[in-house]
Amino acid sequence: MGLGRRLQGAAFPAALMAIVVAMIGIARVGSIPMVLMLGAALAISAVLFLVALKDDRAVFYCALAAGFFSSTQVKAGGLDLAADFLLLGALLLFLKRIGPDREHHIDGERRPAMIGLLLLGLGLIAAGGLIGAIFEPKHTSFVFSIGYQGSALGPLPARFADVVRFAVLTAGIVVVIRAWRPSRRQARAILVAYGAGELLSVAVGVLNGPDADNRVKGLTTHPVFFGLISAAGIIIGYSLVVMRGGRRRLFGVVVTVVSAYGMLISGTRSALLLAAIGVLILQMGLRSLRSASVLATGGIVGIAISLFGTNLAGSTPTITRILGGGYASNSNDARSLLRKETITLVKQHGLTGAGFKYLTPPHNLILGVMAAAGILGLAGLLLVVIALIRQFVATSSGDPVTLAALAVPLSAFACSWVLNAGWDRWMWLPIAVAFATPMKTSTEELPTAKNRHRSSAIAH
Numbered sequence: 457m458g459l460g461r462r463l464q465g466a467a468f469p470a471a472l473m474a475i476v477v478a479m480i481g482i483a484r485v486g487s488i489p490m491v492l493m494l495g496a497a498l499a500i501s502a503v504l505f506l507v508a509l510k511d512d513r514a515v516f517y518c519a520l521a522a523g524f525f526s527s528t529q530v531k532a533g534g535l536d537l538a539a540d541f542l543l544l545g546a547l548l549l550f551l552k553r554i555g556p557d558r559e560h561h562i563d564g565e566r567r568p569a570m571i572g573l574l575l576l577g578l579g580l581i582a583a584g585g586l587i588g589a590i591f592e593p594k595h596t597s598f599v600f601s602i603g604y605q606g607s608a609l610g611p612l613p614a615r616f617a618d619v620v621r622f623a624v625l626t627a628g629i630v631v632v633i634r635a636w637r638p639s640r641r642q643a644r645a646i647l648v649a650y651g652a653g654e655l656l657s658v659a660v661g662v663l664n665g666p667d668a669d670n671r672v673k674g675l676t677t678h679p680v681f682f683g684l685i686s687a688a689g690i691i692i693g694y695s696l697v698v699m700r701g702g703r704r705r706l707f708g709v710v711v712t713v714v715s716a717y718g719m720l721i722s723g724t725r726s727a728l729l730l731a732a733i734g735v736l737i738l739q740m741g742l743r744s745l746r747s748a749s750v751l752a753t754g755g756i757v758g759i760a761i762s763l764f765g766t767n768l769a770g771s772t773p774t775i776t777r778i779l780g781g782g783y784a785s786n787s788n789d790a791r792s793l794l795r796k797e798t799i800t801l802v803k804q805h806g807l808t809g810a811g812f813k814y815l816t817p818p819h820n821l822i823l824g825v826m827a828a829a830g831i832l833g834l835a836g837l838l839l840v841v842i843a844l845i846r847q848f849v850a851t852s853s854g855d856p857v858t859l860a861a862l863a864v865p866l867s868a869f870a871c872s873w874v875l876n877a878g879w880d881r882w883m884w885l886p887i888a889v890a891f892a893t894p895m896k897t898s899t900e901e902l903p904t905a906k907n908r909h910r911s912s913a914i915a916h
Contacts, residue, residue, distance in 0.1 A: 503544065503547075506518070506544075506548055507548060507551050507552065512636065514545075514548045514552070515545045515548050515549060515636050516638070516642055516645075518541045518542070518544050518545035518548065519541075519542075519545055519633065519636070519638065519642070519646050520645060520646060520649045521537070521541040521649075522538045522539075522541040522542045522545070522646075522881075522885060523646040523647065523648075523649035523650045523653070523885060523889075524649040524650065524652060524653040525537040525538040525541065525653060526538040526650060526653065526881050526882050526885045526886075527650045527651070527653035527654040527657065527685050527688070527689065527882055528653040528654075528656060528657045528674070528675040528676065529657075529675060529676040529677055529681055529685070529882065530675050531677070536881075538881050538882075538885065539624070539625060539881060542628075542629055542632055542881075542885075545632055545636065546632045546635075549632070549635055549636060570843040570844075570846050570847045570850070570891065571630065571634055571843075571891045571892070573839055573842065573843040573846070574630065574839075574840060574843035574844070574847075574887075574891060575627055575630060575631070576836075576839055577835075577836040577837065577838070577839030577840035577841075577842075577843060578623070578626050578627040578630075578836065578840060579627065579836065580829075580832050580833065580835055580836030580839065581622070581825065581829050581832075581833045581836035581837060581840075582619055582622055582623045582627070582829075582836075583829075583832055583836075584808075584809050584825075584828070584829025584830050584831070584832030584833035584834075584836065585618070585619045585622060585809065585811060585812045585815070585828050585829045585833065586616070586619045587808050587809060587829075587830065587832065588805065588808055588809025588810050588811040588812070588814075588828055588829055588830055588833075589615040589616055589618070589619060589811035589812070590808075591805060591808045591809070591810060591811075592615050592810050592811040592813065593801075593804075593805070593810055609621070614813075615811045615812070615813060618811065618812035618813065618815075619812060622812055622815075622879060625879065625880065625881050625884060626879060626884050629881060629884045629885055629887075629888045630884070630887065630888040630891060630892075632888070633885075633888035633889055633891075633892045634888070634891065634892040636892070637892055637894075638889065638892060638893060639893075639894065640855070640858075640893055640894060643857070643858065643889045643890075643892075643893040644857050646885075646889055647692055647857050647860070647861060647886060647889065648696070648707065650688075650689075650692060650885070650886065651689055651692055651693055651696070651707070651708075651711040651715075654685060654686065654688075654689035654711065654714070654715055654718070655710070655711060655714050656675065657674035657675040657676060657682065657685070657718070658674055658686065658714050658715065658717065658718035659714075660674050660675050661673060661674030661675070661682065661718060661721065661722075662721075666721070666773065667679070669723065669783060670723065670773050670776075671721075671722060671723035671724075671773050672718070672721040672722055672723070672773070673722070674718065674722075679722045679723050679724055680722070680724050680726075680877070681877075681880070681882070682718065682722045682724070683718070683719050683722030683723065683724025683726070683727035683774065684724060684726070684727050684730060684868075684875075684877050684882070685718075685882050686715045686716070686718035686719035686722060686724075686727060686731075687715070687719050687724075687727040687728070687730040687731035687734065687867075688715075688730075688734070688864045688882065688883065688886070689711055689712070689714075689715030689718070690711075690712050690715045690716055690719065690731045690734070690735065691731065691734040691735055691738055691860050691863050691864050691867070692711065692857070692860045692861070692864070692886070693708045693709070693710075693711030693712030693713075693715055694708065694712050694735055694738065694860070695708070695738060695856040695857045695859065695860035696708025696711065696856075696857065697709055697712060698742060698856050699856055699857070716731075719731060719774060720772035720773070720774045720775065721772055721773055721774070722773065722774060723773030723774050723776075723777050724774060725774060725777050725778050725784075726819075726871060726874050726875045727774065728774060728778070729871050729874065729875075730864075730867050730868060730871055730875065731867075733867040733870050733871060734860075734863045734864055734866070734867030735863075737848075737863040737866050737867055737870075738856070738859055738860050738863040741848060741851065741853060741856075741859040741862075741863065742853050742856055742859065743853045791818075791819045794817050794818045794819065795818050795819070795820060795823065797818075798814065798817065798818035798820070798823045798824070798827050799823065801814060801827050802823065802826045802827050805827070805830065806826055806830060806831070807830050807831055808830045809826070809827065809828050809829040809830030809832070809833055810827055810828065811828060812828045812829075813828070814827040814828045815827070815828040815829075815876075815879065816876050816877075816879075818876065819874060819875065819876050820872065820873055820874070820875075820876055821837075821868075821869065821872035821873075821875060821876045821878055822834070822837070822872050822873075823876075824876045825837050841866075841869055844862055844865055844866055844869070844887070845866065847862055847890065847891060848862040848863070848866060851890070858889075858890045858893055860886075861886035861887065861889055861890040862886075862887070862890045864883060864886055864887075865878065865883055865886075865887055868883060
C-alpha cells in the first residue's frame with residue numbers, strides 16, 4: 457500500500473497534528489525561532505496534503521505551479537520555485553508510485569517516440585561538459601568572469617555542479633513530466649498557467665518601472681530573460697487564439713497582447729526575432745487557412761501601430777535599441793568581444809570543450825556549446841534539434857498548444873547566431889510537456905478546408 461493511501465482518512469489530520477507538536481517541541485528545545493519552525497511545519501503539512509490526494513492530482517498541482525513560476529523565474533530565499541515544484545512532483549511520483557492514467561491510452565492516440573533521441577542529445581551535451589570541466593583553463597579571461605554565476609553544490613566544485621544543474625533543468629524536467637504522462641487537458645492547463653505567470657510578470661514590470669538602462673525585467677532576474685519569456689508568451693498565446701472556445705481565445709488574445717508589450721519594454725532585441733520566427737513555425741504546423749487569416753489580421757494591426765502609433769511602439773526600449781539607441785552600441789561591442797574570445801577558446805579546446813562556465817556568454821548557441829562541451833556537445837545539440845523537428849512534424853495540426861510548445865525552442869535554435877538561451881526551465885518545461893503528452897490523431901485537426909470537405913463527404 458502506498459503512502460498516499462495510508463494518509464487518507466483519519467490518519468491525515470493525526471499526522472498534521474503530530475508534525476505541529478513535534479515542530480513546536482524542537483523549537484523550544486533547540487531555541488529555534490518559532491516563525492521558522494511554523495513555516496517548516498506548514499511546508500511539510502502541504503507535502504503530506506498533496507501525498508494524500510487521490511490519483512495524480514498532486515503531481516498535476518505541482519506541474520501547474522511549475523508552469524506558472526517557469527515564466528516568472530521567481531526566486532525565494534535562493535530557491536528557484538519552478539525547479540523546486542518539479543522536484544516535489546518527482547518526490548510525489550515516487551511516494552505514490554503513480555502510473556500512467558488509463559484514460560490517456562484511448563484508441564487512436566500515439567505516444568511520443570522522439571524522447572529517447574532528445575535525452576540522448578542532452579546526455580551527450582552533459583557528458584561533453586563534464587569532459588570539458590576536466591580541461592577547464594586555469595586562467596579565465598576577464599570578459600568570461602563578469603557574467604559567470606556558477607557556484608558549488610555541496611562538495612562538488614562549481615565546474616562540476618554546473619553539469620548537474622544542466623542535467624536537472626533539461627533532461628531532469630523531461631524525465632519527471634514523462635514519468636507522469638499528463639493528459640492533453642492537463643498539458644494545456646500547464647501552458648495556460650505558463651501564460652498566466654507571464655501576465656503577472658509583465659504587470660509587476662509595469663508597476664516597478666524600468667531600470668537605469670530604461671529596460672524592464674518583470675519578475676525575472678534580467679531583462680533578457682523577461683524579453684525572451686515574453687516572446688514565448690506571444691507564441692503560446694497565439695496558439696490559444698486559434699483554438700476553439702470563446703474564453704480560451706479571449707485569454708489567448710490577452711496573453712499575446714500583454715506579452716508583446718512585455719517584449720517591447722524589455723529592451724531585448726533578439727526577443728522580437730524569436731517571436732516572429734516562432735509564430736511562423738507555429739503557422740507552418742497549423743496548416744490552417746483560418747489561423748493564417750488570424751495571423752494576417754494581427755500582422756496588419758502591428759504594421760498600422762508601427763506606422764501611425766509611433767508613441768505606442770516606436771519609443772519602447774526594444775525598438776529604440778534596434779534603431780541603435782539605448783546603449784545598444786555598447787552592448788554590441790561587448791558581445792563582439794565575447795564572440796572573439798570564445799572563438800579563440802574553441803580553437804584551443806574545440807575537441808574537449810572547456811566546461812559549462814563558457815556555455816552562455818557568447819550570445820551564440822553553437823559557439824557556446826562548442827566552447828563548453830566540444831565535439832561531443834555539438835553532436836548532442838544536433839540530436840536535440842532533430843528530435844524537436846521530428847516531434848513537431850509528428851504533432852497533429854489540431855493540437856496548436858503542443859505545436860507552440862515546440863515552436864518556442866525551434867525558434868530559439870533557429871536564432872542561434874544571436875541567441876543562447878536554450879538551457880533554462882522557461883523553455884524546457886514546455887518542451888517536456890510537448891514530449892510527454894499523447895498525440896492527437898488527424899481526425900481531431902483544426903477545421904481546415906480539406907477537413908471540412910472530408911467531414912461533409914462522411915456525413916453524406
